[in-house]
Each structure stands twice: as structure tokens, then as C-alpha cells.
Amino acid sequence: MIDNNWIEDLLNKSKSNTKKEEKEHNNPLEYKLITNLIDECYKIHKGDTLIPLGKLLASTFDLLISADYYSYVGHKGWYYCPTPTPSLYYHFTNCCPRHALGNIFYFHPASKPESGSIGKSTSRLLRAFLNVLLKKRGRSERILKGAEPVDVVIVNEETHCILFGEIKASPLLTLPLQMACEKLTDDGGKEITEHDGNLTINTIFNQQINLFVPKLVEGSWCESQYPFGNRAALSDKYWGYRSVIELLAKDASFLKNYYSFWNEALNKYHPKLTNSIYWLTNACGSPSPRPDWWPKSKGGDGAGFESVSDSKTSVGVDRTDDIKKGIYQVLKLGSEGKPVASKWKFKVGIISNIHAARHFEEYLESLKNLIWTHDTTGKAHKAGDLNPEHPLYNLFDGIIALTESHFRDEWLKEVFGLENN
DNA sequence: ATCTGGCTCTACAATGGAAA
């Protein structure tokens, strides 16, 4: 089964996959947006080196994912909030985003794209993002879409270094969209309140849509918006990408303000610190304090309540079963590939946008420096029992994320070591 | 009360064999 061509075969499959993907996936704005985002990060970091480059990059990766999410926005799923001024929101956690900033919760289901379409884009976008980033850093490595069971292949043809990686990418948050609107009444002419929620409006096409970026005013986070763009028609599939590109070009303050919000959200991303902008982050859990009007979960006869965002939507590589899956993948790829690596310096690792913010300690800390080997005698108990030339392997050559990484390999450190990790 | 993980549903991509 496993032979000396295992790595070579997968590498060849990966190459052809990439070409095919480039052909079929034809979004002309994707590369442009990624390039602009990364260039802006370098500019900001150069102007203020106290801002860590990796975190900046991670925050703009969220913007990239968001641009993709926005491209699915249609007529359905806008939430009507009447106070203090009538407004429509298209949001990504299950509550009114503007009231959540003050820890007041009005339930309304998030309008996320179908999970089936999210999965493939996040993984593709992270590969594309890293590709541009490595070019920017002057690296010659190529990033390829892997073939099962490998998510991503990173290869340096000259030095024969090759990484098979497991990708786990998921955004910290997606900014809500906002539109102004008239005060609405129900069929009987009665005013609609926050509790009534869940309205479907007639059309969003060609209307001004704004981006909801909370702003810190005298110590509290307040609603604030940037003019964003509009979707011309159903066929206008990439309007999200176009609008982010235009906003970056138009308003120099946007990215810095967005970053300071995003960074604060990441710094306070902990289930014990449930305040304000926390409720816009993924996997933030149940509302606290839970208001009287907060609904029980659907079909629930028991004590279950709806959440603002379920733990299944965890950030980066933080979801526990994803971490476990990742550990299995590096073990599997490593144990099959490393002993037969031939001319390749074969490395394995996990690649993500954001490190395991909540679960690193419990799930990865004790494993991060593990090494392993094959022992067919079953009698080796210490290194000295083995032949001095007996090979040992890293469990992880790298646990890599834009925000924080752990390296056990010099090559990977050169490729991915950013200034802040 | 919260976290975790099993089960479920959905979307999508890859595969491989049969039909054209």
C-alpha cells in the first residue's frame, strides 16, 4: 500500500488539482482583495510596529471571509430593529447586534450561508491568502491544494522541503451589515417592536448597505458604520469583494479602526468575559444575562434555550473535535509518510488563521513537543535501547496560525515565523 | 449552568463503474 512514491503521488495529484481549481473558480476580485489586504497590513505594521503583524493579518483574513459571506446576502434574513432609530441588520450571531453591544439580547437567527458552501471557501481562501503572504515575504515555496487525505501541500522544490498540512480555518467574527429604513407597522397598523424580529424585506438590490464596525466612545462600544456598497442584482456575485476593496481604497481610517475593534474582541475572547462586542464573536454561547423574552430552543420541551452562537462555530482551530481530528491527521500523515520520505524532508502540521485561543492548554500543550518512532521489537523503553541511527520524528513540525505558532522545524519557522510569534 | 461530543442534516467534491 504505502510505497516510496506516496509523497510524490500526492504531490502530483495536488498540482493538477490546483490548475483545475484555478480554472473553475473564477472570481477575478479574490486575488486583488487578498493582495490589497496584505499590503495594507504591512503598511500599518511599518507605521506602528507595536501592532503585531500576525494579528493584523488574521483580522484581515476575517474580512476576506466576510467578503465571501456577504456575497450570499439576498432579500431574506434581514432583522428589523426599531429603536433608537429604525434599522435593518444582516448579522452572523443570533441576536440584534446593536443591542448586544449593551448586553441586551433580542433573539434573531443569524443569516449565515449554508455550511456546505462555507467549508470549501474558508479552506480555499486560507490557501490563497498564504500564497500571497509568502510571495510578499519573498519566499519561493508553492502552496497547493492537497488531495485526500491532505488539505494543503507546501513545497520548496530546491531544498526538497515539503509540508502536508491539515487546514482548520474559521473566522473570529463577521461584521453585520446595516441598512437604514422607515418605521414599520404590522397589518393592523401597530408599531413593530424589537421582539417581533425576523422580517423578510422586498429588495436589497441597489440600496446603500453599511458595514457595522463598533467604535469605542468613552470606554463603551457604540454602533458605528462605514458606507459599504450595494448589490446590483442576483448576478452581482462578487459585490462583497468589490465593496471591501473600495472601502479600503476610499477610507484610510477604516482598517485601523476595524483592527482595534477586532483585536479587542480577540483579547477578550473568553467565556468569562461576556461583555458587549463579545456577543459578535463566534461560539460566544448563551446570552448573559438572559432576558425574560429569550426563546427556548426549537422543539425544546426541556430546559434548552437558544444560544447567541453555538460552540460548534468555534474560532480558528479552537473547536475540540477539530483539534482531535487535526492530531489524528498529523499522526496518520507522519507515520505513513515520514519513514518513506526518500528525497523529501517531509513535514506535517496544522494550519489555521487563529491559534487555539481557548483549548491550546488543555488539548495541545502536553503534545506540542512530542516525538515518536516505530519500534517493531516492542522492547524499547528509552532512546538508548534503539540503534543510535534509529530515526525519531516530530508529532507536529508546526502548529501554525497567523496569530500564534509553535514550531519544531527550522524551515517552517523561516516560512511562517512572523514578527509576533 | 456550561461544556462536550454523538447523531443528524445539508452541500459539495471525488471516485469509479456503466452507458453512450
Added chain:
DNA sequence: TTTCCATTGTAGAGCCAGAT
């Protein structure tokens, strides 16, 4: 040989029950 289609595998996320 190419095209079609059923099957299989993977991932994200909702729901729920059991553990802590």
C-alpha cells in the same frame, strides 16, 4: 474514449443528552 450518475467521504452546524 468520453459522459453520466450513483456512491462515498468530508465539513459545518443544529439539536440534544450526559458529565462536570
